[in-house]
Amino acid sequence: MKKVFGFLSVLMIVSMLLVACGGKPAAPKVLKVWIQWGDNPQQIQALFDKYTAESGIKVEVTAPLEVDKILPALTGSEPPDVLILSGGDLVKSYYKEGLVDELGGAIKAGNIDMNDFFPAPLDQCKSGDKILCLPWGSDMYALFWNKDLFEAAGLDPEVPPATMEQLAEFSDKLTKVAADGSTIEQIGFIPDQAWGHSELYMQQYGGFWYNEDGTKITANTQPVIDAMKWEQQFYTKYGVDNVLAFSSGWADAYMSADYPFYTGKLAMYVDGEWMTGPNFISQFKPEASYGVAPFPPLAAHPERANTAVASGTVAVIPSGAANKDASAKLLAWMMSPAIVAEEFCFNANLPTSKKAAEDPCFTSNPKFKVFMDLMKNPNAKVVITTPISLEFNDAWTLMEEKVLHTGADPKPLLDQLQADFEPKLADALK
């Protein structure tokens, strides 16, 4: 019995050693693609199965991912061959930590046409003259308005506000308060509906929280302060607590028929292009009568009309990827116009490839076309990123919450933010 046990253990150890020493085959049989978002993992797998059909290399898609899974994967011994992130926020942090590759070589190897990218989404991937990621799909935001509520308030249902000042006037007309003077029954505009849109408002005021190349924090400059004050009025003039009581839980109803824009509680708000696709309004409230228009500029700055901010999906190659050539080829395939068109037509997101944007599916829906035109417009802007983007964004969100949801004066809060993050950015850029 003892001998049998000993023999079996030796056999097991030997076989384990044999497996471990097996060495990797020269050409990869399987490539791993990880995607942070993933409303529909089967669809993405089906898309990458086409690559398998073309190249004979199997692609395994893992989606969706929480951010805490990505770091161990990038630092581990078997990172994905291509990683697709929901936004560019983390790319510079990852690059600084040596977790993702600079893509110059992959772009050359995969013969990727850099002129085919729309400039705004590509900008979030640039760090000096280096390209750290490639944008795969993009989001832009515009103004949505409920035509029925416009009509009921005596406004022309076909004409959205032309300026930010007019938007505030319209909002007053579209807000209904009950006889008790505090219970809101319908509201004209919520500036941070579902999530914050300060980037858009700040660009209309001509500023942002970083300077153009992301080397300095400019959080307490005048355009930023003015934009925060403009946003704040929609809370303070109707009563912060009243608005919060009315809008509480709205964000969680985002993908349901209870969403306030569908139920006629909210007349105007800012949202992205996917809303006009098949999975949102046309699913939850197909009969909704609504319009979409570029967010209006300030009366004093009509030249900033058609300004929108691009953000969204980017692809990176982890520095630990086993076969960089194979990763580069897969990345090039992903970026080819036909694949970009197919994926983002399906998801109703904006394509980042100019050639893909020619596809009629992006222009046939006039509401979606509003966003497509914003992407093509020279006023299209990028969300500037830095190696401390995520930490800064969290602090920004807290500041924004204090300004909007407590009515605090933005200036001292922005001064504090500036003071806190100036040294952090300088340190991170060393």
Place this chain on the structure above:
Amino acid sequence: MDKQQTKKSKFTWPPKFDKWGFRDRTNFKIGMLFLLPWSIGFLAFTLYPMLASLVYSFSIYHARQPLEFIGFKNYTDLFSDSLFWTALYNTIYMVAIGVPLALFSSFFCAVLLNLKVRGQAFYRVIYFLPSIVPTVASTILWLWILNPQAGIMNTLLGYLGIHGPNWMTNPAWSKPGLILLGMWGMGNTIIIYLSGLQDVSVSLLEAAELDGANWWQRLWNITIPMVSPITLFNLITGVIAMFQYFAQAYVFRGFQNLGYPLNSTLFYSVLLYQNAFQWLKMGYASAMAWVLFIIILGCTLLLLKISDRFTYYAG
């Protein structure tokens, strides 16, 4: 029992293997084999990560580059980080208010569930049911219960003429909301109390009854002292769990950022998670973890020390 203890054992420390017989050695080897899986797991997945995090806590952690040692800087930075103090305050709030409330109400429920009434089993099931709902699901459920517009809680409060608060958007009410959620799902604590209550000696209770003690006197003078070891156990496990509070807070913010509203649900573990995985400050997060470890250790030792005064061990 006594006989065995007084008999001089051949198993001394350090062990003298040469004095062992064949059977003892075989038993020792087999015993070690049985211990091996746990030992490997403990060494590889508990002790090593703990020691590694101790080393990381004195450094700036780089995933693919060598560590940069910075001495105690992570710890000193921690104490000047306003988010750290916010998170610590929020966590201590939950420990100081949530744990005693949960203990009190679960003891109360257990006493009620121990009454010999018709349908006792049914009531016990009702009170235990919430504990088998997964944390994420129950938190989402409570997001709806506490919804100020459509939620059942404010509707019920409305019937009583109370204008319910904005549970999820008002920073003063978000933690009480989470405490309510915790109290709803404390079936496990109730079960432990219930088993303790059934261990309370019937003869003591009967003797007291014969002496003329009323229900309240029996509860106060006999039942509560008799279950005090259970209270201590529930208190310590409750405090430890509350210091590590994470999942409910992670889900409760809904679509909002972590800590929403206004960082009132930014608990210690939530900030630790943010630092580690979102802001990639693993060294700093490791320092946070060690500070939390010391806080929990301190609290547990303190509770054990002062427990002498209120804990009664029968037998």
